[in-house]
Amino acid sequence: MRDKQILFLALPALIYLFALTVYPIADNALLSLYERTYEGAFKWVGLGNYLWLFQKDPYGPLIIGNTILYSVATPAISVALAVPIALALRRLGGRWLLPLMVPAFIPPVTAAMAWYLMLNPLYGLGYYLMKAGLMGTNPISSVWTVVLVDVWRSLPTAVLVIYSGLRAIPKAVEEAALADGLAGPRKFIAVDLPLASPQILTAFILTALTGFFTFDPIYIGTAQVGPRILDNLAYYSYEAFSAGEFGYSAALIVVMTAIGTGLSLAYMKAFSARSFVKLPAPVWMPRREAPKALHYAVLALDLAFVFLPLGWLLLMSLKPPGEIIQIPPSVLPSRLDLTNYVQALGGGLPYFLMSIYISAINSAVTILLAAMAAYQMRVHGLGGGKLVAYILYLMSTPTLVYIVPLYLVVRGLNILNTLWALVLTYPIMTLPYGIWILYNYYSSFDRRTEEAALADGMSRLKAFAKVVIPLSRSGMGVAGLYAFLFSWGALIFPLAFTYTPYNLADPLRFSGAQTFSIYIGELMSPVAMSYGGVAATGILSAIPPLIYLTAVRRNLEKIWGAG
């Protein structure tokens, strides 16, 4: 390294990432070979935990079956739906992309909760679906509801990736296809599909990761139907963790990490590969362009799919409490009533406050550290391709991997159940993503700006602070959006590291640190029976990310290539 200051700037992010990811991943593997006894001591059991999962655990087949279902059905359905939607977007213009992206910006807990409230056969639209015979079984206890929520959450990503692939096809190639007699569906098969195949594969792997690590819909669903029905490896390992079976939980997580790493490697390969699938040009396919009306219909259906659960949630949150549960369920409230919001804000205040604190702190920390590291990585080549690969790897590993070792760390530091536990751990979720976004952003950054500042007599640190940072605002805005989004919707870390709500009687100690995502889970249980309150909480929880989304819309569209 020619210049120590380059390393110095990147160091905070890199030290943090290596300390808080490498150690937990290694420690987790070690823990999986132990069993915690009733007295709390760790006893060596070798591969006992693994054997238990595959041979003895009575829930083993169910867990593995569900995991496979979620990680195959979600990408298959998402990608199958995303291709026609991306085609419609290409034909009708990218301005439709923003509304379609909304599900990716709703906190996952809120998304799951909205669907469960809507499909409920007692007080939701599910009543009418059951009555009309469109739905045979109770959707609340069906694994397919989990798949449905996952598809809703992951479809925008699939659409975005495939749409960008279709847009990347050079205009001249499309015109050459016309000259060669390829148009309409025939051209789609012979040219579009093969040339977008790397992006389609990428979309498949990304949505498969969503399905494989799915957690929030199971958390919400389980609150309604009880345990061991919807569980997958992720949720089951969390349950084992919260029951104190650290060794078994760690073993489950190791299994997941191994599969997840395989998927991540496939993702990285798909991401960098430029090889195309080859399809025959089918001369029997028609050459007529699909009518525009068909594209509009596809778009309209997707918009309905996106906004139906959110609309239902809004209607429900505005109903007077007496109208929430009645048979048959009412669709429109008889009058607009804000009682639910009063209840949500009353009971939910400590949770919301804590979510706001941690989201604000973590977004700021992430933006700053990520910019400092990403700039040096991109412009000065710090760390080379290996570091970039590690960042990509971290992006596609679930936060679940860290909970067992980090729980022990947080407990050792005596900050369990405080804001500080969240401040310490949250960047693990957001920093890799932030670095990746800014790494791409800086690819078009003119390094001569920094060199001019150096020539004018600034040190590298000063040049970074006075020249690079001010010029990075749009990239930092987008990185901040994702950091805020992940922090705001986080569920696993607060579940693992907190157990009481923020203590408002002694606010400056910042102890008790449960977030609103936990509050939603608690309200969803049939014991609480507070469905109006939970709907209002859900609406409130969707507002901050949507405001942020609208604020940085322009910059996002630049990155998406929609504008």
Added chain:
Amino acid sequence: MLILKDVVKTFKGFTLRVDYLEIPDGRYVVVLGPSGSGKTTLLRLIAGLERPDGGSVVLDGRDVTNLPVWERDVGIVFQSYALYPHLTVFDNIAMPLKNKRLPKPEIRRRVEEIAVVLNIADQLHKYPHQLSGGQQQRVAIARALVKEPKVLLLDEPLSNLDARLRLEVRGFLKELQRRLHATVLHVTHDQEEAMALGDLLVVINNGRIEQVGPPDELYARPKSLFVFQFLGLSNLVPAKLVGLGEGLVGFRPEDVALGEGDHRAKVLREEYLGPYKLYELDFNGVRIKARAPPTAAFREGDVVQFSIDVKKALRF
């Protein structure tokens, strides 16, 4: 024969209007114009990649104005070549034939034939990214020619090549056209390239055709100031200065004889260009260029006498 009649195409604030244009068979025709003149639009209208707002495009007596691209009997070579990156050279060239449902043996025969003509017969199994730029262009030309089109359209075919290769490909294109007796329509903004290649030049400016004719005719007898100034080097002076009455007079640097004559000018600058020298002169406040043998020895600041070949001078 390709005929364009009353063709109009309007974009935002730009209109291309072709009252009548005839492209005779078996000729190398170059459409020449500055960027934004409408020359590419003209090519795209013929190709069928754009539909005119009015008028008709007739190819060998058949009105093709509203036919899709693939039913027009035109071959197009794109500036960026636009090869299919996922297909081999063979499959790239075979694509138009496959969509015409020709039998497989015939497709193979014709692809191999055209590959020999373009000297890429040993590249058929490769993918486009494994080829050099020049080879990719030959594949693009083969793909356009394999369906035996009535007109071959070339959109700025030399602009993606480096200077040395450009001369080579220029010669190759002309020889290919002669060998196949093809009708070629070549679009470019480079006047030297246009004059070197074209049997017929179509000069276009601001959406209007300025003049059509063989290059020597356009160079010697331009119908408009634009054509005069766009083709080669030119001088334009008030007619009074050279004693030819009112208006403006144009003449080429090679029609200026330095050394003796009725006019006087001051030498501003000398450019040595190998076979000849080019002088920039101040002629009563107007800058003019003059061509001289490489042995000429005028110095900057000298006042020289010169004459103009009045027979070749043009009035504007």
